[in-house]
Amino acid sequence: MVHMDTKLIHGGIDGDENTGAVNVPIYQTSTYRQIELGKNKGYEYSRTKNPTRDALEALIAELESAKFGFAFASGMAAISAVLSLFKTGDKLLISSNVYGGTFRVLDKVFSQFGISYEIVETGDLEVFEKSITQEVKAVLIESPANPLMGVSDIAKIAKIAKKHGILSIVDNTFMTPYLQRPIELGVDVVIHSATKYLGGHGDLIAGLVVTNDEVLGQKIGFIQNSTGGILSPFESFLLVRGIKTLGVRMERHCENALFIAKHLQTHQGIEKVFYPALPEDKGYAINSAQASGGGGMISFILKEEYDYKKFFASVKLIALAESLGGVESLLCHPASMTHASIPSEIRCKMGISDRLIRLSVGIEDKNDILKDLQNAIKLSLKA
Incomplete structure (x- = not known):
């Protein structure tokens, strides 16, 4: 075959x-x-x-x-x-x-x-x-x-x-x-x-x-x-x-995403990380059985003492943009972007809060992506 x-x-x-x-x-x-x-x-x-x-x-x-x-x-x-x-x-x-x-x-x-x-x-x-x-x-x-x-x-x-x-x-x-x-x-x-x-x-x-x-x-x-x-x-x-080039790109997307997800898990500014390749994720077992990787998409929730608007304003390498899946890393605010067409009461039931952030992890150097995220989280801490 x-x-x-x-x-x-x-x-x-x-x-x-x-x-x-x-x-x-x-x-x-x-x-x-x-x-x-x-x-x-x-x-x-x-x-x-x-x-x-x-x-x-x-x-x-x-x-x-x-x-x-x-x-x-x-x-x-x-x-x-x-x-x-x-x-x-x-x-x-x-x-x-x-x-x-x-x-x-x-x-x-x-x-x-x-x-x-x-x-x-x-x-x-x-x-x-x-x-x-x-x-x-x-x-x-x-x-x-x-x-x-x-x-x-x-x-x-x-x-x-x-x-x-x-x-x-x-x-x-x-x-x-x-x-x-x-x-x-x-x-x-x-x-x-x-x-x-x-x-x-x-x-x-x-x-x-x-x-x-x-x-x-x-x-x-x-x-x-x-x-x-x-x-x-x-x-x-x-x-x-x-x-x-899908194969070589997806391998790097998955590698980078798992690296970023693990680091965000332990960050003091992050309340929760959603990524199916994390063993702690509730979908891990099923995803591992039906897919050969976790993909390049991560979502996470900033803690309340951090300002999500300042976070988006503070990233330098990663672009705030619609879409996903490109070679470049992209950040999205689902509540006001991709899922804005869904009524707020339904969004809340779904768990899509204002502090939810979606990250399409690109194929840049993973440490550069991580540094940009860490710096933006640091700068978004409320006074």
Whole structure:
């Protein structure tokens, strides 16, 4: 069996048969000359199909051990395409910690079409199963979940979902197929905000969807073509290029994140650290069983005697910015940034307080990252 590191570089469509180019070219075209009426070379219009996008879609399908892959213009476009599988009267169960954009599109857009949702603690399998009613058609989870890094047992959730005849959908953005492959654990659909670790360099916006199910593959492909939220040839090329270095980047992300998490655990200014590769973390055992690392995302809570606004103002190396998964370290304030669209009362129930900070650990020198954090915490101590 070919190792994942090799698949990242040679998976999907490897190179260009027409010219021998080792990289798939950017086929920057909207349409294609047809051989004769009703006959073409496999392509007729780039919304429907494009060779560069084909290479990316074949690659992500192979990496996730799936048969079908689809590339979209953003992570939210990918999520919206999957949510378009459902109809009026259908209900979805979603993780208690879920990306604010996912919550927003369900709460503000799909609710207008009669599709409802319920926030459930999917880490508690008994609570999850009891929440499945006749109206429920799918469960959508993140593991680890954004931003509190809550871990759900993906294989058991998929098994329960199949038992009740509902779809299981996993957002695998934080882990990537390098660390975790939900399709192999029995999941029906996997989503990625490929803007993050898969692209890896903060220079593109993209979303990916994979499935192993032929019927679902046909439906998602139809939605992709019909609604048209496809990824451009240029960004498809950039994403294939980014994926080639995913292995070496994720190894460094994981190494740095564990180093930072351990140091923050013992810092006098930190109340709690959330990172699934810490043995003390409540999701450690499950995450260790279903993933080969903790990923590069950490969240932590500053103690009350520290001013979180001063903390953000005091970092020098690390940028205060939306997004995650790039080579550079990024800090985020979930309550006012990624999860601001979630009502404050729901955020509080989720545990997303003003003192919660999310850190996307980059691949810089780990000691430089740590020094920047330590200095910012020191300067944020209230007088």
